[in-house]
Amino acid sequence: MNGSNSLFSKRRIFLQRFVLFFFIFVPIILWTTSLFLEIAVNRTPLPENLFSDVNGTPVLLDREGKIIAQISSNEARVQMPVPITKMGQHLPKITIALEDHRYKFHNGIDFYAVFAAAYRTLTHADHLSGASTISQQTVKLANKRKGRSLKSKIRETLSALKLERVWDKEKILESYMNRLDYGNRRLGPEAAAWAYFGKSASALTLAESIFIAGLPHSPTNYNPWLRPENANSKYLRSIKRLQSLDILTTAQSERLAANPPLVHRKLPPSSAPAFVEAMLKNNNNISKNEPTLTTLDSSIQKRADDILAKQLDLLNRHSVRNAGMVVIENASGNVRAISSVSTNDGSSEESYNASLVWRQAGSTLKPFVYLLGIEERNFTASSLLPDTADSVSSKFKAYEPKNFNRKFSGPVRVRHALASSLNVPAVYALSLTGPRKSFDFTTRFGIKTHESIDDLGAGFILGNRKIRLLDLTSAYSNIARSGLVLSPVFAEETMIKPKRIVSKESATIITDILTDNEARSSSFGRHSSLHIKDHRTAVKTGTSSSYRDAWTVGYDKNHTVAVWFGNLNGRTMDGSLTIESAAPAWKEMFIYLAKSKGSQPLANSTAARIKIDSLTGLLPCKHTKRLIEEIFLSGTEPSKGSMKFYDSNGNIQLPEEYAGWCSTKDNYLSAKVRPPLTGGPRILSPSDGSIFLIDHEIPADQQRITLSSDAHQTRWKVNGRSLIDPYLTLSPGTYLIRASTKNGSSTAQITVR
Template sequence: MALLLFAGAAQAVPTFREVRANWRSADIVVVDRHGETVARVRDDFRARRGDWVTLTDTSPALRTAIVLSEDKRFYAHSGVDWQGVAAAAWANLWNTRTRGASTLTMQLAGLLDEDLRAGRGRSIGQKVEQAVSAASLERGWSKDQILEAYLNLVPFRGELVGLSAMSQTLFGKVPSGLDARESAVAVALVRAPNASAAQVSKRACGILRDMGQPRECEGLDGFTALVLVKSASAQTGPQARNANLASHLARAVIAQARESGKPVPPRITSTLDAGLQRVAVTSLDRHLRELAGRNVEDGAVVVIDNASGDVLAYVGSSGILSAASQVDHAAALRQAGSTLKPFLYEQAIEERRLTAASLLDDRPVNLPTGGGLYIPQNYDHRYAGWVSLRAALGSSLNVPAVRTLVMVTPHRFHQRLVALGLPLTQSGDYYGYSLALGSADVSLLSLTNAYRSFANQGAYAPSRMTLNAAVPSKQNVMMPAATFVIGDVLSDRHARARTFGLDSPLTTRFWTAVKTGTSKDMRDNWCVGWSERYTVGVWVGNASGASMHDVSGVSGAAPVWHEVMEALHQRTPSRAPAMPSGVERVALTFDDELEPARQEVFLSGTGMRRVSVGTTEQGNTMPAIASPADGTIFALDPDIPPAAQRIWFHADGLTGQTARAVSWRMDGKPLGKGGQVAWLPWPGRHRVQLVDAAGKVVHEIGIEVRGAGVRETAAPRKTPAGPVRQ
């Protein structure tokens, strides 16, 4: 019978390799592209377990303490300490308290098999089976393997299981760094995990005396009390700091893994670079501290590799500076501000409505909309008059951007932004002309990745956060030639001198193109730009949406952007992109010295050598339909006689001479001449064309008029009113 019991127990004992392979941390560990831990996310809440710790990575003091406390003859017996058994039996005979006869190997057998675990009410048969399992372990395992497995499986206190979780939580150290006093306290918990601080201290002092270090007992009561009040979540050690290095990205990649429907692996390799992540975290923390007193406490940083789309840095929060540190501000939706302007001007250039030399009117304008008049204003409430597109974009002037959106139309601009991965939840008509100034909500990650398309000659692809994920394929969204022009403008420090000066954090010692943005009432502040290899985006603001105090793009997010870019290019050059086909560089002058002469870049066929207000060198006008916007729907007012209703069409970009030369067509038939005309509306869909002096259609829009029943009235109104716009 004993032999059968022995054989069954021996067969049930696993190998050391199996035990180690089956070990699972309570956390999902996220590592960077080089294998360094950057985040740990709790996944199993039954117990807190850390990584498996090898015996060579365990403090010698702790190894000594555990053997002296739990099994002094560990290296001499073969699983069962028969000398200890005899001593325990003799003590029980005389009713004397003793340590007992359970060896480390027998305790390990209990940890591997719950049926053998120490506790009250065990039968003689269970005790014998535990002894047999221990003997079997001793035959198949080395002493070091037994001790290593024991230290990784033994409970210490509360939910803490294993050496790693205990060491990190109670002492803020990796296990190799535990000293004699810490080791004694830890080992004292093995015997009585839930004992009071006084009891643990008393037992730890006894262990220290056995170790030959009685002086360490001085002040041990207070030290033990402080150790035991630390909660299981109060991690302060090196591994704990790494566990919070990229916590927001870790949650994002784990969520992606769960969405795939496959089991989440215990270890995920991210695309991050831990060194760069630390640079971004440090820079954001330092700069936000410098802004103390300006009511700004939150921030986020994203760095993306242009070629692969790998997210190399992802700082979702300012950490302890934030009142909402758990919020992922890199993924949160915020108003984009002026950061959308480069996409707008690129589309206007691509559609050959504008060139980088085109003059735009930076003066107050009132635009009729369905809700009234839209009156855009510049950031500083000053106006520059006629400025080139280069100066308007470089200096981030608002009115020229709105005038440009009138040409492009909110509907088409909205389509372009969505194609670039920006999560716009409403239609272009919903945002209206304010879309030019960034009224839409975007995330820092999506905005940074959209800017990456400029670095890739207009090709868009989603970013990726895990190395094992497939590299997303690219699709052409913007014209390479037009994106080159925008990059040339945003890399020109002279173009932004009007607003930012020549020396600002936007200027780097290597080639970069960059744009800032600030949302309404200074709630959000952005800085996004790219170099030859990287695209960097920074946001600062407040999780609550509260306004910052006197914080602009160049003083808020730009310094962090500059520091991260400098770190990226300490040893890596960044050269200006080569001019693609379809682009030409032309020597350009301006009449009346509106702007200094310069070498300007144009799409092939649109170049000019001299620019004057409203005309090119050849004298061709560049008019556009200012209002209504393309796709506008009008409804006839049933309370007004149809003959008394009018729709007005307005043209932009005209001088006195060109205003007299342009004409209008409605559905291919002449409608009128001049900068504005009125039309008696008729139900249906209509095409409206603006025609220049040579008879060429320079701009075309579509509108729809919906009919309404005409209500009988006693007399028609004397004052005509316009139709209702929806």
């Protein structure tokens, strides 16, 4: 009896302790645990990425709204975030069913799935089973975590609990699906739907939704393009899973399994790669969430591509492999097309964008020097510039440029010098405007550079400066805009305030010169590709040394077009002239723009014109043989007559600086030098101020120059010493040369180094 009482007493004590533990300590433990859990949840930060919009890969549209490019990022080739309402009727539901079918009933942690996963892991040592909910995976994707660790798992669990308190289920699901990897670096259902089925996610069928929903389980293994059999196998397993969850009926499952969706390979469009590359390099504000409407006109772009390809085929015998074209709308600065085309032989340079490659400018920069000179009243369009063998050396020591035809034209007006693209007068004009100031002026007009005037010298105006086709087009469009400078515009509705660099009147004069087919006829003929019948257009060409670059750039009222032909590998073009390569393509584009886009010719200038002597650029006199009309800035009109350029019989007589030219076969005018006021002979050679350099490879007694004048029986003295013969043997020093006749004398001073 005592033993029974003792046993009963012990049971009673155990029961009392159990009840005490269960009703007192267990609640305390649970309360404490929940308290710590609450504190942990509150203190666990959510990923910052969750609270910013999911960045898509930028989508570029042409001006009509057609997709031309989708720009990849480091994370995705294509990512197009969309609201859950645009993910289709089926895809969100199927994603929940396959990923987390109790999603709507838990608060971020599916404890049933946790215990089930733990059991599977314990009973299958070689199998590690997961139990992450959609909320947990959303946090993981936002953190961009790779791999597994207990610490990260705990943190994501706490963050998931917190996320469920902050967002509703629909918002979490939307964020999750927009971050999912569906293979081939397509993030989000919209990108996947376009890549695999060529349609928006909102238009996916049930079968297509099931197919896509299974891909994120293993994007590489289920890649529909590389491993279609694995992707189809996953599709069938997904159907079985959906049937087991009573989402699909048996009949539906059988029908879906028998008719799997047909997967396509839809790559992002790339209809204007040169334009896209230029836009990305010139625009840092491209939206990642909304498509960007660009300024590209796809019809002009296609035409540019076709024109260049056709012209390259025609130039095959000249070994020309690459070409580029840029079209800009003058009024807005909008870039309408950028084309970069290569032949099959030039495919190795195909990755280069011809519009952005630095190439030697040829003569394309000359108009800017003349524009500066007219604007600053250094000269007018009628001013005479010397095109002679010795005119530049007196301005830029040891620099002796030649014209393209290797001839010298003597006195030429600015209009003729620019229109015919003469080299020597251009360099002489540069001496009047100042090399550094002129160099900076071209830069202000939009000609970018990574070189300096100190490196290039006066030669930059003839083409040793490297420029880009895009910048050249923009600079000429600024002249077309009458001196209002705008940077190239790539996005529609971009508002940029233009800046005036020169007066409208000066720009009008340059435009008038560049449209003058008669003035350029001596170099290009009257029927060249630079002349478009019934369509007045300003145009300039350029050819770099050794025929490596051929340029043609010009504008009408509405558009500026620039064309480049050459070899991006640096090879020469086997003698291909600009007039044969770039100019025909330029002309064909303007004919297309006029016919298809309504581009208008330039109107004739309404500025007042003054009649001048065509030879002298001054007011006419009784000996004037031909009158022409010229435009002037107010206050720069000629006030002097031309009489001093003619003798009493009407024969042409030129200033002393043309003495050397007058004695050459280039003297097509049969001109003579104006008699000096002193009555003495004119020294023709050497020119006053000349500098000679000793060549140590030549014997000293052979290094001598011939002295000549325009008079017979000239007596010569050098530094006061009379010469028997008109020859001077050179040695270092300074020499005063005097030529004398019975009528007087004249002098010239030279330096020998």
